[in-house]
Amino acid sequence: MVEDPIRQYSKVTEELNSATSKVQELSSFILGIGSLLTRNPYEFMVANVELKVGFPAEVSMVSGIPHLNANKWPTAEQIAETLVDLHQKRKAVRDTWHSLSKADRDIVSKHDTID
DSSP states (O other): OOOOHHHHHHHHHHHHHHHHHHHHHHHHHHHHHHHHHHHOGGGOEEESOOOSSOOOHHHHTSTTOOEEEGGGSOOHHHHHHHHHHHHHHHHHHHHHHHHSOHHHHHHSOGGGOOO
16 A cells, blocks of 8 residues: 555654754764863763773762763764764655655645755
8 A cells, every 4th residue: 555645755754853863962962072071171081991091080089070971972883874864864855755746745844845
């Protein structure tokens, strides 16, 4: 059974919105760490890494010091996968939009189009 074109467009638009949110979350996380490093690198540490020499006591023994949990830091591959997914979802929205009839396009809000 063929899915209603407007429902299909709505579905791929929702998927694009989700992919966009993931990129924004990733960006906010990376920018947040960058901001902490810029503000005061002497009061910042990284947890869950193997170091030959550890952080000094004035950093590692302070409760509540800003830190990065290395297990949550995205790899370059994870960043790339997130971006590729965004591009694929954008293409799906564009392709689906172009496959809509004129009547269906008139029904769908033009604010959702990606050209």
